[in-house]
Amino acid sequence: MNATFSSKLPGRIVLLLVFGFLYLPIAVLVLLSFNDSGLPTSWSGFSVRWYGALLANTDILRAAGNTFIVAIFATVISTVLGTLLALGMETRRRKSNGLEALAFAPMVIPDIVLAVALLTFFSRLGLAMGLHTIVISHVIFDLAFVCSVVRARLKHFDFSIVEASRDLGASGWTTFWRVTFPVLLPSIVAGALLAFTLSVDEFIIAFFTAGAGRSSITLPMQIYSMIRFGITPEVNALATIVMGVSATALLISQWLNRQQQVP
Amino acid sequence: MSLNATRPNLLAAPGVAWLVAFMVVPCLLVLSYAFFQRGVWGGVEYTVTLENFARVADPLYAKIFLNSARIALTATVIAILIAYPAAYAISRAPRMSQPILLFFAVLPFWSNYLIRTYAWIVLLNREGLINNLLRSLGYTGEPLSMLYTESAVITGLVYNYLPFVILAIYSTLSRLNPELMEASRDLGAGPVRTFLRVTLPLTLPGVAAGGVFVFVLSIGNFVTPALLGGGRFQMVGNLVYDQFLTANDWPFGAALGAALILTMIVLLLLQARATAHASGERKGEAAQ
Numbered sequence: 001m002n003a004t005f006s007s008k009l010p011g012r013i014v015l016l017l018v019f020g021f022l023y024l025p026i027a028v029l030v031l032l033s034f035n036d037s038g039l040p041t042s043w044s045g046f047s048v049r050w051y052g053a054l055l056a057n058t059d060i061l062r063a064a065g066n067t068f069i070v071a072i073f074a075t076v077i078s079t080v081l082g083t084l085l086a087l088g089m090e091t092r093r094r095k096s097n098g099l100e101a102l103a104f105a106p107m108v109i110p111d112i113v114l115a116v117a118l119l120t121f122f123s124r125l126g127l128a129m130g131l132h133t134i135v136i137s138h139v140i141f142d143l144a145f146v147c148s149v150v151r152a153r154l155k156h157f158d159f160s161i162v163e164a165s166r167d168l169g170a171s172g173w174t175t176f177w178r179v180t181f182p183v184l185l186p187s188i189v190a191g192a193l194l195a196f197t198l199s200v201d202e203f204i205i206a207f208f209t210a211g212a213g214r215s216s217i218t219l220p221m222q223i224y225s226m227i228r229f230g231i232t233p234e235v236n237a238l239a240t241i242v243m244g245v246s247a248t249a250l251l252i253s254q255w256l257n258r259q260q261q262v263p
Numbered sequence: 264m265s266l267n268a269t270r271p272n273l274l275a276a277p278g279v280a281w282l283v284a285f286m287v288v289p290c291l292l293v294l295s296y297a298f299f300q301r302g303v304w305g306g307v308e309y310t311v312t313l314e315n316f317a318r319v320a321d322p323l324y325a326k327i328f329l330n331s332a333r334i335a336l337t338a339t340v341i342a343i344l345i346a347y348p349a350a351y352a353i354s355r356a357p358r359m360s361q362p363i364l365l366f367f368a369v370l371p372f373w374s375n376y377l378i379r380t381y382a383w384i385v386l387l388n389r390e391g392l393i394n395n396l397l398r399s400l401g402y403t404g405e406p407l408s409m410l411y412t413e414s415a416v417i418t419g420l421v422y423n424y425l426p427f428v429i430l431a432i433y434s435t436l437s438r439l440n441p442e443l444m445e446a447s448r449d450l451g452a453g454p455v456r457t458f459l460r461v462t463l464p465l466t467l468p469g470v471a472a473g474g475v476f477v478f479v480l481s482i483g484n485f486v487t488p489a490l491l492g493g494g495r496f497q498m499v500g501n502l503v504y505d506q507f508l509t510a511n512d513w514p515f516g517a518a519l520g521a522a523l524i525l526t527m528i529v530l531l532l533l534q535a536r537a538t539a540h541a542s543g544e545r546k547g548e549a550a551q
Contacts, residue, residue: 011352015364018349022371022425025382028392032385039390081278088275099275102282108476110483110527112500113293113520114286116507120296120517121289140286143278194373201375203486208507220377227381227490231388239378246374254366 026243033240038233050237059214060238063222070131070206070218071199074138079192081139082146083184089147090154106144114140115208122209129211134218137209138199145198146191149257153187186256193253197246290524297517307513315518324502328522331498334413335481338420342477343470345421346428350469353429354436365433372426380419380490387415387491411493419487424480428473435469436462468538475530483523499523 032038036047054060089099106114118137122129157180165175203220210216219242226235297315300308318324353364371379386392387409394406409415439462447457481487485500494501499519506516 008355011355014348014352015356018345018352018425018429019367021345021422022368025386025422026371026379029378029382029385042395081281084274085278088271088273088278091274092271099279102279102287106282106286108479108527108531109286109290110479110500110523112483112485112503113290113523116503116516116520117289117293118285119507120293120513121285124292136285139281143281147278197373201373203377220375223375223377223381224486227377227384231385231391235381236385239375239381243374243378247370250370250373258362 029236030240030243032233033236035233035236038236039231050233051241053234054237054241057234059217060219060222060234063217063219066131066216067200067219070134070138071196073135074142074199075192075196077135078139078142078146078195079188082143082191082195083150083188085143086147086150086154087180090151090157091159103144103147106141107148111202111204115205118205119208129209130216131210133209133211134206134216137205138202141202141205142195142198145194146188149191149194150184150187153184157183190253190256193249193256197249197253200242201246293513293517294521294524295517296514297521299514301512301514306511315515316521318515319518319522324519327497327502328499330496331482331500334417334496334498335420335478338417338424338481339474339477341417342421342425342428343432343474346425346432346473347470350429350432350436353433354439361437365430368429369426372423372430376423377486377490379423380487383415383419383422383491384410387418410491411495413492413496415491416488416496419491420477420481420484423487424477427476431473431476432466432469435466439465468534471534471537475527475534479523479527479530482526 033050034046034048035043036049037044038050085103089096089103092099114137118133122133127133161179162175165179166172170178201220203218203224206218207221207224210218210221219238223235223238223242226232226238296307298311298313300310300312300314302308319328349368353361353368356364384391388394389406389408389410391410393409397407443461443465444457447461448454452460482498483500483503484498485504488494488496488498488501499522503516503519503523506512506519510516
């Protein structure tokens with residue numbers, strides 16, 4: 001008993017320290033968002049006034065609206081394209097290195113490079129930039145992540161049930177909707193939720209592809225301009241909401257991913 | 264398999280088309296800009312030149328490149344030093360709780376990068392939490408200026424990318440065959456020797472994968488130096504940003520971007536070789 005305790009203790013201390021490092025800064029922010037004075041200098045009582053201030057800030061509300069529009073469109077497009085790409089890649093007879101690299105690249109390419117490439121591309125085409133160009137850009141990495149989540153599920157997919165369905169006379173279309181799709185659905189939803197959070201939180205690429213003017217500012221762009229010059233109490237409240245939404249979406253995504261691993 | 268040969272290609276086509284049209288073509292386009300001259304009023308003049316690449320090697324810019332490489336490397340080393348024990352502790356936790364621990368270690372990574380960086384402004388500020396804590400503990404001197412320093416930038420980079428390094432190292436640790444460690448112990452090696460001679464070498468691919476990731480994202484970062492460095496620390500990312508959004512010298516910005524991509528490709532290839540080498544060794548061991 002004593003031996004197991006002492007052998008587990010260092011591991012527990014390490015985990016405590018690392019999780020403390022990861023979560024304390026976030027916890028401070030959340031706590032501060034409920035501080036009446038809004039300042040880290042002292043606790044002056046619990047208050048939700050900074051959340052109220054957010055609702056009165058039209059810049060923030062518009063940015064939130066833009067972010068939501070971009071994330072919805074980017075999620076829908078990337079979920080369809082990413083799922084099809086995953087199906088295509090996993091049903092191929094031979095693995096194609098070019099295809100693997102293409103689907104992997106959006107996840108590793110430095111965002112600053114993709115951002116300036118897209119800025120150059122859109123302005124070379126003479127395309128007016130706005131929310132639509134942010135959507136086009138977000139689909140690039142969103143679809144790569146959806147594809148990788150769905151592929152992970154397809155790796156354990158028993159393709160013989162597809163054959164069985166075809167042998168029993170179902171068409172390819174019926175087989176997809178009645179056999180393949182229901183099995184993949186949890187991973188598709190998990191991928192979509194991941195795409196949604198990535199899009200909501202993405203800053204650099206949106207910053208470069210939003211074009212001039214304030215009309216297509218997204219929430220991360222708004223946050224960036226607010227925090228560049230120090231602390232504003234409203235940001236604490238906004239940050240708490242944004243992180244709450246992201247964490248919820250990710251928890252559901254993870255839960256769906258784990259559900260399907262149970263045979 | 265009843266699927267015919269064209270179906271997979273057809274399924275992949277829309278996604279591939281999107282990636283080619285909006286990722287490959289724009290990257291090639293911006294790369295091609297690096298070979299042209301800057302126009303008099305900004306913009307691009309289509310005269311072929313290698314001048315932009317020469318400027319990347321100019322001592323002024325080479326210094327920024329080297330300086331950001333040094334900052335990125337420091338962040339990488341610290342991240343690995345923290346992530347390794349964490350990943351090791353997770354891999355030693357009860358099997359049931361491992362996925363949960365891992366999930367919560369990675370969760371911050373998927374949430375908003377700006378907000379996680381902002382949290383450090385709140386902590387490190389002259390009027391921030393740490394200075395307040397010190398004051399309430401009886402410290403009466405000048406408040407410490409921790410923000411807008413190189414250490415603040417490094418702390419921010421480590422904090423933001425740590426989850427990914429934990430994930431990368433954990434994934435190699437969890438695939439490790441425990442019999443190898445047992446064998447080492449049975450043959451008389453102590454725990455330290457077993458770790459250094461067996462566990463560590465076999466998990467180096469994970470360390471390399473995590474390390475390359477942190478290094479590449481750090482060197483190309485412009486948000487953390489801008490927010491935690493107060494704009495006082497130019498990194499390659501900031502330099503690229505400036506060329507495109509303020510200096511309006513796109514060809515030079517493109518050349519800098521090309522240098523970043525080249526760095527990344529070289530590191531990824533080295534990492535792939537290291538991984539192949541390690542798995543080759545593993546196969547060799549299995550054969551014996």
